Amino acid sequence: MPKRDWDDAFANMAHVEGSEKLPTFWADRAAAYRASGVRVDEDIRYGPAERELMDIVWPDGAPKGLAVFVHGGFWIRMDKSHWTDLAEGARANGWAVALPQYTLAPEARISQMTRQVASAIALAADKVDGPIRLAGHSAGGHLVSRMVCVDSPLLTPVLDRVEHVLSLSGLHDLRPLMWTAMNDLLKLDEEEACAESAALLRPHERANVTAWVGGGERPEFIRQTKLLAMIWDGLDVPIREVIEGDHNHFTVLESLKDANSPLTRAFVGLNG
Incomplete structure (x- = not known):
């Protein structure tokens, strides 16, 4: 039996004061953003399952490309409607932003979620021309990292357009779960945990990744970020590790709303 308390290692909300109020706060803030006049195409169906839906937030002019943000929630909670406002930084820089959701456990295995996210990206890529940049938070960080493993579920014409992946507080070794x-x-089980862990897989030759985490997060999330950076750096693909300030697992997301923040710049590839 493991000696470490792995439940505590992943317990973000238990270590952030007032976190029980956050899901309602996120949902209300995202709803206000959708009502603000920004163009959002909601509930675009990308597959037959009930939750196989995505939203696209559009810029004011012709899109520079497609930015995709995949939500977290440990693969067991949350949906796209909590995070619409996080599209603002990329949208303000001229990118169309797709926000997919996916079937949650126990109705789906993580391997199925990986395939669903790939299907969502493929449909969004049909709707938006140009380069593709992927970002995901926590479980979403896992899901976007899987898109640039050597066994990527993305078809080559889509994968060839993926310029960069931003794994934000991502989980890259699933075995402790x-x-x-x-x-x-x-x-x-051991087989699926290994097959779905980006840190245990060979990156695709086109992989270009930033692994980003808050300096005030649970130590396990910092370890997971360092792990991917260390292993993939040794496999000679471009990967950058960023530990940002004293942000916790939730505040680290906030600057995605800022068009000029370092996090938004990493997401959509701005220089400077």
Whole structure:
């Protein structure tokens, strides 16, 4: 049996004061953003499952390309409607921003979620020309990292357009999750945990990744970020590690709304 308390290692909300109010706050703020006059195409269906839906937030002019943000929630909670306002930084810089959701555990295995996100990206790529840049938070960071592994579920014409992946507080070695209470829902076994862990897989030759985490996050999330950066750097692909200030797992997201923040610049490839 593991000696470490792995439930505590992943317990972000238990270590952030007032975090129980955050889901309602996020949902209300995102709803206000959608009502603000920004053009948002909601509930675009990319597959037959109930949750296979995405939104696209459009810039004021012709898009420079497609930016995709994949939400987190440990693969068991949350949906696209909590995060619409996080598109603003990329949108203000001229990018169309797709926000997909996916079937949650226990209705789906993580491997199925990986394929669903690839399907969402493929449909969004049909709707928006130009380069593609991917970002995801927490479980979403895992899902976008999987898009640039050697066994990527993206077809070559789409993968060839992916310029960069931003894994924000991402989970890249899923094996410790087998020792958490969450695994009652995730149902990870050794085979799937290894097959779905980007840090245990060879990156695609086109992979270009930034692994970003808050300096005030749980140590396990910092370890997961360092792990991907260390292993993929040794496999000779472009990868950058950023530990930002004292941000926790939730505040690290906030600057995606700022068109000029370092995080937004990493997302959509701005210089300077």
